[in-house]
Amino acid sequence: MLKQLARDGSIYAAGTIASRGIALLTVPVYTRFLDPENFGALDLILTSGVLVTLVVALEVGQGLAREWATLPNPEAKRRMAGTALCFTTLMHGAFLALALSFSESLSEILYDTPDRSSLVQAGLAYIAWNALYLQLQAQFRWSMRPLSYVSTSILYSLLTLVLGYSLGRKWGATGVLAGQMLAAASAVGVSIWALRTQFDWALDLKHLRSMLAYSLPLAPAGLATFTSFHINRFILNAYANLDQVGYYAVASRAAAVTALLTVGVQTALTPLVYRYHAAPATPRQLVRLLEGFITVALVLSLGLSLYAQELILWISGPAYLPSSVLVAWLVPATLLSQMYVFFPGLALARRTMTQLSITVLTGLVALSLNLILIPIAQGQGAAISTLIAAALYLAVWVQASQQSYRLPIRLGRVVLALLAYLVFLGMGFIMKFIELDRSLLLVFNFGLLISMYIVCNLMGLFRYRSNAEPRS
Incomplete structure (x- = not known):
């Protein structure tokens, strides 16, 4: 499966980087x-x-x-x-x-x-x-x-x-x-x-x-998913104005740049999992892909969060600079919302009612959070609600999927990598309040990105033998 995934995934990745890169250009153009x-x-x-x-x-x-x-x-x-x-x-x-x-x-x-x-x-x-x-x-x-x-x-x-x-x-x-x-x-x-x-x-x-x-059953599930990740625009418009919707829209598109590096694997993965899920090696191969994805996701999320102001200025200009404070919340939310594809148990077992229950639960939580946080913090409240909803959705999905199609996930290593990410992100935001030369700050942030990759590598998330049995 991995050979075909590598072939098809590389084609999807190259094409998606091109097509979505062009689509991303619509933001600075529009x-x-x-x-x-x-x-x-x-x-x-x-x-x-x-x-x-x-x-x-x-x-x-x-x-x-x-x-x-x-x-x-x-x-x-x-x-x-x-x-x-x-x-x-x-x-x-x-x-x-x-x-x-x-x-x-x-x-x-x-x-x-x-x-x-x-x-x-x-x-x-x-x-x-x-x-x-x-x-x-x-x-x-x-x-x-x-x-x-x-x-x-x-x-x-x-x-x-x-x-x-x-x-x-x-x-x-x-x-x-x-x-x-x-x-x-x-x-x-x-x-x-x-x-x-x-x-x-x-x-x-x-x-x-x-x-x-x-x-x-997936139609109401789709409605619940929409409530989780998109209803905030309408609540923002109701409690704030269209300007706030515009800021949030630009920040969400900046966060969507993550898809340029991840969607190739995702696009090729689902049909291959449906075809090869019964093969004994498939669960270990999925874990390899997942851990590689986590490494890329953590480094990418950290980078876009630390360089958010530069990113927003580049893609949309100073009129949209308020969008930059939302990026640190929306980038990890975007990545978390894509990770369910690595856990195919519910689809393979045809547990559509379970999928519906998970999405309805997440949608209700997201709706409640948006109604509470948007009147208080406007766009930032919407972004925080989106991140919490994405994390909840993935956590419940993984737990349910593992019951039908178990993957040998090394959870301890993933948790340590997440803690390192939070430490590096906190260091980056603390340094923003210290009056450093801008070029020195950019170099320091780059050092944090390298450190994040090194941590993931030391944890073994990015490399181990294809025939090795993952251990927790």
């Missing part, structure tokens, strides 16, 4: 002509799109992912893939038609004014096309076609940057969304052509029932 208020308005639409994508198609793509490896022949796979795509198209088409007729009401709900209805309309069109694009991108993964996945994602990112900038300069946030909608529609057309032999245009009710039997 923030040059959108002030924090309008960037916050744009982010509310994009965040709403996450919710719509999660619930409208009832997570049928997750059902396809789980059933794909069990199908007996290519014909059955084509029919199930076509069923998933047709169902997604029908559901999002119906939702788009309904929502467009209420665009002024939706504008009042989001922005307390009907004057942004054109922004809502452009956003609704983008959300529908983007949902189809995501379904097709997933199909590239299940078909083990990483090169096609990477090519279309880079095309989408380039078109998003170019069209979003071109139209955004003329029409602001509405133009940005119109450009992104055109980019998504173009990527959908290219993907359908590339996958034309991978699915049949048919709605097979038997396959649909099979997929929905797995995915239906």
